[in-house]
Amino acid sequence: MPRFLTAGESHGKCLITIIEGFPAGLRLDLQFINQELKRRQQGYGRGERMKIEHDEVEVLSGVRLGRTTGAPITFLIENKDFPSWEEIMSLEERKVEPVIVPRPGHADLGGYLKYGLEDLRDVIERASARETAARVAVGAVAKLLLREFNIDIFSFTIAIGKTRVKWEGDWESIKEKAELSPLRCPEVSGEEKMKEEIDEAREKGDSLGGIFQVVAIGVPPGLGSYVQWDRRLDARLAYAIMSIPAVKGVEIGEGFTSASLPGSAVQDEILYDRKEGFFRLTNRAGGIEGGVSNGEAIIIRGAVKPVPTLSKPLRSVHLRTKQSLPAHKERADVCVVPSAGVIAEAMTAWVIASAFLEKFGVDSLEDIKESYTTYLERLKRM
Ligand SMILES: Cc1cc2nc3c(=O)[nH]c(=O)nc-3n(C[C@H](O)[C@H](O)[C@H](O)COP(=O)(O)O)c2cc1C
Incomplete structure (x- = not known):
């Protein structure tokens, strides 16, 4: 099983990630990886921090002469903001002003109780979504692998606050429109309303959530399995997105909507054509049945809550005096739905790439290609 770990604090020196169990022979396109990092940083509603950071990976291991070697791949992403936090993030013992009033909706209180910490800064730094920059770098490597097999993964925003959009057109045009939009929204008039909602939330010192959709096209049938709970592709994707x-x-797929519909309006009928093989006219299942990909586009939606740090904070409690006080506040985003979509692409790419490597081999890209071709030939005969 391929796996990865990340390390690093939000305002520490850097983020690090190690990817293990990825095949040799994959061309590592650094420009593509850095472009993915840039996509995560964008989005109407992000805060000041993203103006400081210009994320780029430095490759420390696992790559030689432009290709992966099969050894662990290590990436380092520098935190450009570190110099202004050097004192607070010092490795040496010293006195700093502790954060002492936890934010509702954050890991602050749970982390404080669990680890017996004295300063909430220790929780904040690792619970921060800054860590997801490392995940996007990992997802970019997974995307590069999947590209070799014509599998493409993209995302778009379908709701922010009370505004929900309907979209039209084929996947390619939706993807293009989303890439051009500051909210990653494929529908222009809806996007304007979303921006208004974000502006209003910002003015009120509040934050906003929404929904993103991730689509994976070109995924072959047969990834994941029904034979054990933890092999089910839908379960693995849900875990990764959550x-x-x-x-x-x-x-x-239709997820929560399907709960209120009769079975005849939910399942996708199976048809056969000599040239096409098995096919469907609908894809309500979102490309997965019984934990196994069925060859249709994989469709995942994620609901994002409004970010917890508010410039008009909610009530909380001083951890030492137990006095009721407004929660801690610091520089924060107002809305992160578009970025969450990009991170979800990365997590989807990782899960699909992992399931792909499990099925077709993990050591050498050349062997995997051979095995994949043989599989596709077998499918054609069925
Ligand atoms: C891209 C991204 C950026 C985020 N930025 C912030 C932020 O600036 N301030 C904040 O309070 N939460 C932010 N969050 C959300 C928190 O990290 C998250 O709510 C917190 O870690 C608690 O975890 P939970 O909401 O999953 O329970 C962000 C999330 C994402 C995906």
């Missing part, structure tokens, strides 16, 4: 900070709901 692990993104602020994501509070995940659905695959």
Whole structure:
């Protein structure tokens, strides 16, 4: 099983990630990886921090002469903001002003109780979504692998606050429109309303959530399995998407809508054509049945809650005096839905790439290509 770990604090020197179990022979396009990092940083509603950071990876291991070697791949992403935090983030013992009033909706109180800490800064620094920059770098490597097999993953915003948009057109045009939009929204008039809602929230010292959709096209049938709970592709995707900070709901295909419909309006009928093979006219299942990909586009939606740090803070409690006080506040985003979509692409790419490597081999890209071709030939005969 391929795996990865990340390390690093939000205002520490850097973020680090190690990817293990990825095949040799993959061309590592650094420009693409850095472009993915840039996509995560954009979005109407992000805060001041993103104006400071210009994320780029430095490759420390696992790559030689432009290609992966099969050894662990290590990336380093510098935190450009570190110099202004050097004292607070000091490795040496010293006195600093502690953060002592936890923010509702953040890891602050849970982390304080769990680890017996004295300063909430220790929780804040690692619970911060800054860590997701490392995940996007990992996802970019997964995307590079999937590209070799014509699998493409993209995302777009479908709701922010009370505004929900409907979209039209094929996947390619939706993807293009989303890439051009500061909210990653494929529908222009809806986007204007979303911006107004964000501006209003900012003025009120509040924050806003929403919904993103991730689409994976070109995924072959047969990834994941029904034979054990933890092999189910839908379960693995839900886990990965739910692990993104602020994501509070995940659905695959028609998800929650299907709960109120009769079975005949939910399942996708199976048809056959000599040239096409098996095919469907609908994709309500979102490309996964019984935990196995069925060859249709994989469709995942994630509900993002409004970010917890508010410039007009909610009530909280001073951890030592137990006095009721407004929660701690610091520089924060107002709305992170578009960025969450990009992070969700990365997590989706990772899960699909992992399932792909499990099925077709993990050591050498050349061997994987051979195995994949043989599989596609077998499918054609069925
Ligand atoms: C890209 C991104 C940026 C975020 N920025 C902030 C932020 O500036 N301030 C904040 O309070 N929360 C922010 N969050 C959300 C928190 O990280 C998250 O709500 C917190 O870690 C608690 O986790 P939970 O909401 O999953 O329970 C962000 C989330 C994402 C995905």
